[in-house]
Amino acid sequence: MKAKVTVKNYLTLPDGFYTAAPNLLYVVRGNTRRFVFRYMVDGKRRDKSIGPVSKVDLTQAKSTAKEFLGRLASGLPLTQSTKERLAEEYSRVEIPSFKSFAEQTIEKIKEVKRWRSNKTYANTVQYFNSYVYPVIGNKRIDEIKRADVVAVLEPIWSAKNQTALKIRTRLESILAYAVNEGYLEFNCALWKGNLDQYLPPPSKVRTVKHHISMPLEELQEKLKCFLPANNRTRQLILFTILTACRVGETAGAKWSEFNFEERVWSIPPERRKDSKPYPHRVPLSDQVVELLNSIERKGEYVFAVRDTLG
Structure with a gap:
């Protein structure tokens, strides 16, 4: 009677064929020890290698043999291609809408x-x-x-x-x-x-319709509505028109951004709509410089009523 295959002895059993579980054989030949799944197809005996003990232990081999038996009972092939295996795993996952x-x-x-x-x-x-x-x-x-x-x-x-x-x-x-x-x-x-x-x-x-630019004479007439520029709202509007910049750039203007000697306003990258990584340099006309000089400095922001924009 052959020895029973157990977790404690399967690595030391002598040469021979051993039944480790239903349809699971343990084959020992010299230095080779491997697990084999034996089954019948159309009356013919077939052996399917599960692997050597260096890659598969007894517990894993029993689990694989049980899985193979289940597949045979369901009429499925013993093994799947990688694509089939992934498809089966994928089908178990709940797919979101x-x-x-x-x-x-x-x-x-x-x-x-x-x-x-x-x-x-x-x-x-x-x-x-x-x-x-x-x-x-x-x-x-x-x-x-x-x-x-x-x-x-x-x-x-x-x-x-x-x-x-x-x-x-x-x-x-x-x-x-x-x-x-x-x-x-x-x-x-x-x-x-x-x-x-x-x-x-x-x-x-689509037809792109550009805004018609306002004639200079009309613009000059409109600007009179903001004169005298004696409050922050009027000053901000005039400054935006004179620099041809976006409100998002002008409203956050800081005194530290202006170089009056070189007559340049450097808008930092974080306020640029185009996200370019360098400052947007805007030349300062005489009218802009005059407007800025008329504004009382109450904090770091040019157009803040208090010390901050908030």
Whole structure:
């Protein structure tokens, strides 16, 4: 009678074939010790190697043999390809809806891209609530196809092209995450070689209407409304007009940013809308210098009523 295979003795058993568990053989030949799963297919005996003891211990071998028996009972092959195994594991995971995935991803993008303005985030949420989620919000993220993206964009592509372009850009970013996380194989919101085959070029569907510049005579007349510049509001408006800058740049102006000797105002990078990493240098005209000299310095900010803008 052959010895029983146990955790304590299986590494010291002499040469031979041993039954370690139902359908599980333990084969010892010289320095070779391995586990084999033995089964029958169409009346023929088959052996499937589970592995040597250097890679598989007795507990693992018993677990694998039990799994193999279960697969045979279900009519499944004993082993799976990597693709089949990943597909089976993937099927066990609860797949989020597009809306759930998008909401989480927008938060990630906000942090990664370092959106400085809350308006960018608010507009993105509004666009998706209005135009995206009603169309594909309830679909699983792994079911999103090009046709779904087209279904979102097509109704507004001509009538609201600027909005549609922003939505497409956000969709492309979100679906890039879906590709990287294994939910999709292809980013179906890409434009080139993809959506450009189904939607007309933006330049063909929108007409850019630039604001007509105000004639100098009319501007001079309008400026009289802000004269005399005897309060911070009027001073800020005049300063913004004279420097041709954005309010976001002028309202936060600090005295330390002005070089009156060189007549240059250096707007720091953090207040630049274009996010360029160097200061925006604005030349100071005689009128700007005169306006600045008329302002009483009450703190570090030029247009603050108190010591701070708050």
